[in-house]
Amino acid sequence: MRKQKIWLFLVFFLPVISVCGDGVYKKSGKGFRDLNKNGKLDPYENPAESVEVRLQDLLRQMTLEEKVGQLVHTLGWNYYEKDENGQVRLTDLFRSDLKNRYIGCFWATLRADPWTRKTLRTGLSPREAAEMTNAMQRYARDSTRLGIPLFLAEECPHGHMAIGTTVFPTAIGRASTWNTELEERVAEIVALEARLQGGHIGYGPVLDVARELRWSRVEEGYGEDPFLSGSMGSAYVRGLQGGNVGSGENVIATLKHFTAYGVPEGGHNAGMAHVGVRELLTELSYPFEMAVKAGALSLMTAYNEVDGIPCTANPFLTNQLLRDQWGFAGFVVSDLYSIDGLISQRVAASREEAGILALRSGVDSDLGGNCFSTDLVKACREGRLAEADIDRAVSRILRLKFKMGLFDNPYVKVKKAEKLIGTPGHREVAREVARQSVVLLKNENQLLPLSKEVKRVAVIGPNADNVYNQLGDYTAPQAPGSVITVLEGIRQKLPGAEVCYVKGCAVRDTLDTSIGEACETAKNSDVVVVVLGGSSARDFETDFLETGAAVANERKESDMESGEGFDRIGLSLMGKQVELLKTLYATGKPVVLVMIQGRPLELNWAAEHIPAILTAWYPGGEGGRAIADVLFGDYNPAGRLPLSYPRHVGQLPVYYNHKSAGRHDYVEGTAAPLYPFGYGLSYTTFVYEGIDVRVEGDSVRVSVDVKNVGGRAGDEVVQLYLRDEQASVVTPFMQLKAFQRVHLTSGESRRVEFVLTGEHLRVLDASLNWRVEPGWFTVMIGASSQDIRQRTRFRID
Structure with a gap:
């Protein structure tokens, strides 16, 4: 009888441990992960423990090499391959990097574009992406010593840069909405679409105050004003991160690029910034301060230097200002290879020296992974770097992995990714954002809105029916039919009208034109909608720097004149676009000019002669419908310029909030912008x-x-x-x-x-x-x- 009582006690009251599938153990009916496979529940494996207890227990068990591996942020698209039969598999490089380098973070794993050479065929659908990232996490948990989950950082500037996701207007367009609530909703969708595919970190928002309009990346930020940029950026942070970054539907926001990146010398991307401390603190860094106080958990350093100090090795910026004064509690990541760039900036003689300098300056993660690797281990072993410096950085990263719940469940649900990404509801939000972003610049004699009873419409121009010219930089390949161009939007709006299209010319090419045909089409129409502007559309013939920035060249078949690396000398419309516009105007037909562009382009002649002008910036996948809604009166435009629209490149910089000393006119003309900051017309008063x-x-x-x-x-x-x-x-x-x-x-x-x-x-x-x-x-x-x-x-x- 006594033996029976003991047996019953053991069965019902002592914890029972049994091995289940996928490394899950059962203890008192509750699951836990034996990540280090020692047959017991260590504190770092126990969800009931606090984050700090779990973190310190894990650090205690980690080798120096494992700690440094968590600071390395490698290029993730190299870690999978897809064969001709559509089968996706992890590469040997992936297994090697986890086994031998203990890598803890991947960047742009799901990115598809000409730089990564991932196409609609070789890239991943949302379902495939979820399956593949699950496989990565399973390998990290089951085949590494401590089972530390991976961090996957993804590009999220105007949608998750992956196949099948929703493409919103670029940030300069969203800034034109002046609508922080809508911006927060955009970020919620972007976060959901990235997280459901296995992403954890969203690169965005871009908070560079853009006062040098020749700069190639104007389209990525919110314009010239610190307060508008900070307000929109804070909303984006709130949307990405939500109230709980571990919700399974949110991601960590990474602010870009800290700091003074939008005022480069000569307009050169990554060029030095000529700014004083006061301007740096009160204006150029203020949007970052606002976003940090909104709770941002990650921040990226900039390539440039300020007053001789590279931003990737500036302890004043990343330690004193960011952490001590603003209370930033997240981690700092370098821009791609910007730690390596300390060598070309001649402040470090080697990768080891660059890595030590960046780490001590407050950078926690090396995007690219060349400098925070064996060099840091070697420096620490030989006494040139304290392990406490490494512990501080790795703690900032691991703490967020714990807070996101990745140690307890690093997987995503494949069916949810398949069902909830790129939905009609998300596209409808993209359409609303595009409508709110349209800025009506001129409307002489109330030409707009156009009547839906119009019989013949000529739609002309290089951006009227070009999918990728409408989307901006950092955009994944699009499936046929997934993007509505202006031509298609007008045709959908006017099913009974005759809508004729002629390209007329390209954005840049001066040889292949059809201006004569466009002119004849215009003469036979009741109204002409001409769609001009620029392009940030990369193609598979584009050359790239190691950092991913495109290399500007004179290749005529490329439309690209904006987007990272495509800085301009001037701001004029390129190619034969002005000639096309003047020819159409000469027909005497009513002409409406729609500008699709990444930066303000010169409109002096158009502003004097064309009766109706609007800019839609890069309006995204639903841009064609949104523009048609505005043109034909189904939506009353209310977009406002987030930057001052110059008359001439010689005016630059031309921002509105100059110092009280004021400005005066030039010999050749006024110093006032063509259209001022905050400007935009409406169909009402x-x-x-x-x-x-x-x-x-x-x-x-x-x-x-x-x-x-x-x-x-x-x-x-x-x-x-x-x-x-x-x-x-x-x-x-x-x-x-x-x-x-x-x-x-x-x-x-x-x-x-x-x-x-x-x-x-x-x-x-x-x-x-x-x-x-x-x-x-x-x-x-x-x-x-x-x-x-x-x-x-x-x-x-």
């Missing part, structure tokens, strides 16, 4: 009345009445600018401090209210201390930086 300001303790409450006095419902972007009338240092002539996009029906009025805090009023004084100084401030509210409708003053004592 808004009036502003009754501005009111109340100083309430530590805040200032500003309100104004806005009324739609036109005949159509529409959105108005109400913009609040501030001027410090006297400060201890020179401050901007005016500075955007708040904005709201509001929808008003015809005749509707609304009281729009803003609250300004000390952060909006502060200055960086002569001793580089932030403070709110007493004195008078002028508050200006209007429809653009040059269209101020109401103003008043208030005093801070």
Whole structure:
């Protein structure tokens, strides 16, 4: 009887451990992972333990080589291959790197484009991607000593850069919406589509304040203004990361590129930045500060240097400013091979020296993986680097792997990836973003919106029916029919009309034209829609640098004149586009000009002669439908320029918030932009009345009445600018401090209210201390930086 009682006690009350499939053990009915295969539940394997307990236990068990391996971020698309029968397998390189180099992070594993040489055939569908990343995680867990899961970082600037995902407008277009709520929704979709395929880190948002418009990457950021950039970028961070980065539907946001990357000397990508400390802190780095305070968990250094110090080896930026002052709690990754670049910048003599310099400066992860590898191990073994420096960096990465739940379940559900990526609902959001991003620049005699009763429409131009010219840089190959061009959008809008298309010319090529045919088509039409601009479309003949930037050349068959590496000397329309436009105008037919572009291109002649002009930037996969919605009145445009549109390249820089010393005209003409920051027209009219300001303790409450006095419902972007009338240092002539996009029906009025805090009023004084100084401030509210409708003053004592 006594033996029976003991047996029953053992069965029901002692923990029972049994081996199940996939390395899962059962203990007291709860699953755990015996990752290091020692037959027991170590603290780092136990979900019930705190993250810090798990982290310290894992660090204790790791060798120096394993720690350094977690800091290496290699190129992930090299780790799988797909045969002619469509079978996907992991490569020998993958197994070797995990076994011998202990790699912990992959970059762009699912990326497909001409640089990676991954096509619709050789790349991965969402289902294949989920299956393949699961296989990678299974190998990492089952075939490495400690079973540490992998981090997969993916490009997510305007959609996850993978096959089958939703393609949104590029960031310069999304900035034109001035809609942070919509931007957050975009990022939620991007995060979901990346995470369901096995991604954990999304590269984005790009927060480079762009004041050098010759620079090739203007399209990737939110424009010239620090506050607008920071507001949109913070929304993108919130959308990517959500309330819980371990939700299974969110990813870590990586802010790019820290810092002053958007003001390169001569417009050269990665060129040096001529900026002072005050401009660096108050303007160029301010969007990063906003996004860090919004909770961003990762940040990427920039290729450039500031005042002789490379951003990838600048402890002031990454340690003092980012971590000590802003409270950043995530990890810092280099841009691709930017640690290697310390050698070409001649601040390091070898990869070992470059790696030590970057690590000590606060860089935690080496994208490219050449410098944080055996060199760091060697330096540590020989006493040139403390292992504590490595522990600090690896802790920042592993901590987030624990917080994302990857040690407990690194896998994704294949069926969800197949079902929830690139859905009609996601495409409808892309269409709404594209509609809100369209900026109406000119509408003489209310030519727009066009009547849907029109019988014959000529659609002409190199960007009217070119899929990839519509999508921007960092875009994956698109399946046939997945992108709606302007031509297709108009045809869908007017099923009963005769819609004729002639290309007319290319973006760059000056030889192969059909301008005469375009002219004849225009003469036989009731209205002409001409679609011109630029292109960031890479092709498989493009040459690339090791960093992935395209190499600009004179190859005529390429349209590419924007996108990473394609910096410009001027801003004129290339090829025969101006000749085409002038020929069409000479027909006497009504001409509507649609600009699809990655940066502002010169429009002086068009602004004088063409009656209706709009820019859609790169409007994404649903851009054609969105543009047709605007052209034919199904959507009232309300996009506003996120940068000042120059008249001439010689004006640059031409940003609105210059210092109070002011500017004067040139001998040849005005210094004013062609279209100012914040500008955009509507099909209706808004009036502003009754501005009111109340100083309430530590805040200032500003309100104004806005009324739609036109005949159509529409959105108005109400913009609040501030001027410090006297400060201890020179401050901007005016500075955007708040904005709201509001929808008003015809005749509707609304009281729009803003609250300004000390952060909006502060200055960086002569001793580089932030403070709110007493004195008078002028508050200006209007429809653009040059269209101020109401103003008043208030005093801070």
